Structure formats: C-alpha cells, structure tokens
Amino acid sequence: xxxxxxxxxxxxxxxxxxxxxxxxxxxxxxxxxxxxxxxxxxxxxxxxxxxxxxxxxxxxxxxxxxxxxxxxxxxxxxxxxxxxxxxxxxxxxxxxxxxxxxxxxxxxxxxxxxxxxxxxxxxxxxxxxxxxxxxxxxxxxxxxxxxxxxxxxxxxxxxxxxxxxxxxxxxxxxxxxxxxxxxxxxxxxxxxxxxxxxxxxxxxxxxxxxxxxxxxxxxxxxxxxxxxxxxxxxxxxxxxxxxxxxxxxxxxxxxxxxxxxxxxxxxxxxxxxxxxxxxxxxxxxxxxxxxxxxxxxxxxxxxxxxxxxxxxxxxxxxxxxxxxxxxxxxxxxxxxxxxxxxxxxxxxxxxxxxxxxxxxxxxxxxxxxxxxxxxxxxxxxxxxxxxxxxxxxxxxxxxxxx
Numbered sequence: 001x002x003x004x005x006x007x008x009x010x011x012x013x014x015x016x017x018x019x020x021x022x023x024x025x026x027x028x029x030x031x032x033x034x035x036x037x038x039x040x041x042x043x044x045x046x047x048x049x050x051x052x053x054x055x056x057x058x059x060x061x062x063x064x065x066x067x068x069x070x071x072x073x074x075x076x077x078x079x080x081x082x083x084x085x086x087x088x089x090x091x092x093x094x095x096x097x098x099x100x101x102x103x104x105x106x107x108x109x110x111x112x113x114x115x116x117x118x119x120x121x122x123x124x125x126x127x128x129x130x131x132x133x134x135x136x137x138x139x140x141x142x143x144x145x146x147x148x149x150x151x152x153x154x155x156x157x158x159x160x161x162x163x164x165x166x167x168x169x170x171x172x173x174x175x176x177x178x179x180x181x182x183x184x185x186x187x188x189x190x191x192x193x194x195x196x197x198x199x200x201x202x203x204x205x206x207x208x209x210x211x212x213x214x215x216x217x218x219x220x221x222x223x224x225x226x227x228x229x230x231x232x233x234x235x236x237x238x239x240x241x242x243x244x245x246x247x248x249x250x251x252x253x254x255x256x257x258x259x260x261x262x263x264x265x266x267x268x269x270x271x272x273x274x275x276x277x278x279x280x281x282x283x284x285x286x287x288x289x290x291x292x293x294x295x296x297x298x299x300x301x302x303x304x305x306x307x308x309x310x311x312x313x314x315x316x317x318x319x320x321x322x323x324x325x326x327x328x329x330x331x332x333x334x335x336x337x338x339x340x341x342x343x344x345x346x347x348x349x350x351x352x353x354x355x356x357x358x359x360x361x362x363x364x365x366x367x368x369x370x371x372x373x374x375x376x377x378x379x380x381x382x383x384x385x386x387x388x389x390x391x392x393x394x395x396x397x398x399x400x401x402x
Contacts, residue, residue, distance in 0.1 A: 010133060012178045013120055014140025016076075016113030019083070019175060020056060023110055023168055024049065024231060025148035028253065029246040030161035031235045037161065040096035042236060046361040048096070048103040049232055053354030055107025056114070057347045063115045064343020065200050071189040072116050072123070072339075076179055079112020084172035090165045106168075111350075113175065115343045116186075122331050122338035123186035130331065131267075131276050134324035138264030153250030187338065207341045211396055213330050215389025216280070219382050220326030221349040223284060225356040226291065226378035227319050230312060232357035233371025236364055242305045252309060259313045263320025276325035277390075283325075284383040287318040291376035298372045308368065315375060322382075 027034070031042045038045070059079070066075040086106035093099045117137070125133050155163040194200070208214055238249050270279055294311045297303040303311070327345070334341040356374060363370035 008182060009120075009124065009184060010136050011140060012183050013117040014137045015175055015178065016117040017137055018140055019113045019171060020107075020110050022148050022171065023106065024052065025253070026152040026155075026167065027161065027164045028231065028235050029149055029153035029239075029250050030156040030164055032239060032246070033156055034099070034161045035096075038094070038096045038099065042240070043361050043364055044096045045099070046232060046235075046364075047358070048100045050354050050358040050361065051100045051104040052107045053228070053350045053357055055104040056111040057349075057351035057354055059108040059111035060115050060343040060346040060350065061204070062108075062343075063112050064340040064347075065193065065195060065203070067116055067119055067339035067343070068187075068190050068337060069193045069195055072120055072186040073179070073183075076112050076116040077176060079109045079116075080172055080176045080179065082106075082109025083112075084109070084169055084176070087165050087169040087172060091162045091169075110172075111346065114346055115339065118327065118331065118342035118346065119339040120184075120186045122334070122342070124184060127332055131271055131324050131328035134327050135264050135268045135271070138260070138267075138320060138324055147254070149253035150247075150250035153246040153248075156246050203337065203340055204344055207334065207337060207344055210333055211389065211393045212333050213341065213345075215386070215393060216326045216329040217345045217348055219280065219284070219386045219389065220322055220330065220345075221352045222378050222382035222385060223287060223322040223326070224319060224349055225352050226287065226375040226382075227316060228353035228356050229360050229371055229374040229378060230316065232360040233364070233368070233374075234312075237308070237368045237371055238305070241366065241368065242308075244305075256309060256313045256316055259317030260320040263317045264324060265320075267321050267324055270321075276329050279321055280325045280329070280386065283318050283321040284379065284386055287315060287322070287379040288376075288383055290315040290318065291372075291379035294372040295369075295376035298367065298369050303368065303372075315379075 031045050034040075035042045035045045063075050063079060083106055086102055086109055090099065090102045090106065093102055121130055121133050121137070151167070152164055155161075155167065234253065235249065238244050238252055239246070244252065267279065290311055294303070294308075294315065297307065297311070330345050331338060331341055356378065360370050360374055363374075
C-alpha cells in the first residue's frame with residue numbers, strides 16, 4: 001500500500017473507530033442541562049451512557065458475522081445510516097426514557113464502524129504491523145476525548161444540548177461519504193458462512209476459547225473499564241462536587257485525555273524494542289499503582305481537584321498502551337474470521353464497560369469514591385486476568401506443569 005493511500009486508510013479507520021467515543025464524550029458536559037430540560041436527574045441521564053454501551057455490545061455481536069458473510073462495506077454503511085437517523089431522532093426527544101432508548105438504537109448503528117475498522121486493520125495490514133496501526137488509530141481516536149468535551153461544553157453553553165446531536169448527525173454523514181468513495185473493500189464475502197443462530201454461536205465460541213483471545217480480550221476489557229468508570233463518574237465529580245462549569249469540565253477532560261494521546265504514540269516507538277506482551281504487563285502494573293493512589297487518596301480525604309486531575313491523567317495514560325497491544329494480540333490468531341473476532345472483542349469490552357458505568361451511576365454519592373474505587377478495582381482485575389491467562393497459555397503449550 002502506497003504511503004498516501006495508507007495514511008488515508010488509517011485516517012478513515014480512525015474516524016470510524018472514533019465515532020463511538022465521540023458520541024460519548026461530546027454530550028458529557030451537557031448532562032446537567034439535559035437533566036433539567038427533560039425534568040430528570042444527572043444520574044438518570046447517565047443511564048443513557050449505559051444504554052449506549054449495551055447497544056454497542058449487542059450490535060457488535062450482530063455485525064461481526066454480517067461483516068464476514070457479506071464483506072465489510074454493506075453492513076458498515078447500513079450501520080452508519082442507522083446511526084445517522086437515530087441522531088436526528090434524539091434531537092426531538094422529550095423524556096429521559098426516550099433518550100435512553102434512542103441512545104441504544106444510535107449505538108446499534110455506530111458500532112458497525114468500530115467492528116469494521118478493527119477487522120479491516122487485520123485485512124489490510126500484515127500481522128507484524130497491526131499493533132503499530134492500532135497505535136496510529138489511537139491518535140485519531142484520542143482526538144475525541146480532547147476535542148469532544150470542549151466542543152460539547154461550548155455547543156451546550158451557546159446553542160443548547162440538542163446541537164450536540166446535530167453535530168453527530170453531520171459526522172455520520174461525513175463517515176458515509178468517506179467509506180463509500182475511499183475505503184478499500186477488505187476481505188471478500190464468505191459465501192459459505194451460515195447466518196443461522198447455531199453456527200454463529202459455535203463460531204463465536206470457537207473464537208472465545210482460543211487462549212490468546214480470551215486472555216488479552218478480557219485483560220483489555222477490564223483495563224478499558226477503568227476508563228469507562230471515569231467517563232461515567234467525572235461529570236458528577238467535577239461539575240457537581242468540585243463546582244466547575246461545562247466549559248471548564250471540557251478543558252479538564254481534554255487535558256487528561258492528552259495523556260492517552262501521548263502514550264499511544266510513545267507505544268509505536270516502544271514496539272521497536274519491546275514486544276506487545278512486555279508492554280501490556282508493565283502498563284497494567286502502572287495502572288494499578290495510579291488506581292491505588294486515587295482510591296486510597298479518596299478514602300483518606302487526600303484528594304482535591306488538582307490532584308484528582310493529575311492522578312486521572314496518569315491512570316488514563318495507561319490506556320494508550322493497553323488498547324493497541326491487547327487488541328493486536330487478541331486478533332492475531334484470526335485471519336478468515338477477523339470480523340467475528342473483532343465483534344466479540346468489542347462486545348465483551350463494551351458489555352463490561354456498560355456494567356461498570358451503570359455501577360458507577362447507581363453508587364453515585366457526594367464523594368468521588370464510587371468512581372475512584374471502581375477504577376482501582378478494574379485495574380486489579382485486568383492485571384489478574386493477564387497473569388491467569390498467560391499461565392493458562394503456558395500450561396497448554398506444555399511449558400509448565402499445572
């Protein structure tokens with residue numbers, strides 16, 4: 001692939017991958033206004049975040065087999081159109097329940113881009129380059145948490161929260177145009193693949209029971225869930241407990257997200273010297289340390305706003321290393337079924353993320369403890385999954401005795 005075309009393809013894949021995160025980060029500063037306008041509470045509005053995660057999780061399980069059976073383009077474009085129409089509908093919702101349901105439908109469409117992007121990385125690039133490509137995708141994806149909250153805060157303050165979903169409608173239209181005219185087709189359709197429930201379930205199970213897949217998918221899922229806990233809890237913590245404005249929250253969120261961007265690009269240089277396995281191990285140890293400082297600092301009342309920003313910056317930075325490497329390691333064993341593997345990986349990640357965000361919302365109180373405690377717990381579980389999974393791999397390879 002020529003350099004110019006390679007750059008364009010990575011940019012399009014990054015935009016497809018970023019559509020989901022952008023759909024989350026853009027409306028976070030609008031939570032208080034949405035709650036007031038819909039005669040609800042921020043906790044209730046936050047459930048629309050959980051419904052979005054559930055929709056993405058369910059949708060990915062649907063798109064995975066479709067992407068393998070019909071090729072990448074048709075299911076991808078279908079999903080983007082669903083996302084576009086759902087975004088328009090949300091502009092006119094009049095209740096929190098309608099918002100929660102509409103966000104679920106929006107997610108069912110938007111997740112097509114996430115699944116297809118990961119599968120196309122596996123289709124279009126050599127296995128030895130996938131971790132580097134995922135790191136480059138992170139550069140595009142990471143623009144979302146930097147730009148989106150700031151843009152969302154500005155849009156909410158000047159034009160109202162409805163403008164947020166008008167922006168998302170425009171982004172969906174741009175993605176449709178880019179996909180149709182400039183994105184390569186990727187793997188050809190597999191006409192032998194059955195779309196009956198039993199063969200699909202069998203294929204998902206075959207993918208899941210691959211030791212390398214479940215080790216790094218579950219590890220990456222719990223590592224990412226610490227990020228989702230922060231996303232769910234930070235509007236309440238910063239805007240209601242620390243009293244910052246929507247614009248200030250947008251800037252804080254963007255500054256913290258800079259750590260993720262920087263880390264994802266440092267990762268490309270580290271991969272020249274270290275393996276993805278080595279990077280993941282050190283990353284998760286650092287995440288546990290940052291999570292412990294957040295958790296115990298909250299318990300002993302040592303955390304104020306600026307120290308919260310610094311520690312959250314460190315915690316979220318680890319995701320810039322965890323995501324590209326766990327994703328590459330999860331998908332590496334699969335060539336013909338990359339769509340199914342990508343879907344299952346994304347479904348597990350977002351399914352666990354949905355549970356985590358709902359848990360943060362339900363436990364919300366007048367302290368940052370629900371957010372910081374769950375962030376710490378996710379980091380511990382991720383590191384534990386890595387050690388347990390790698391031990392299982394070594395046992396199956398006969399390198400150690402069980």
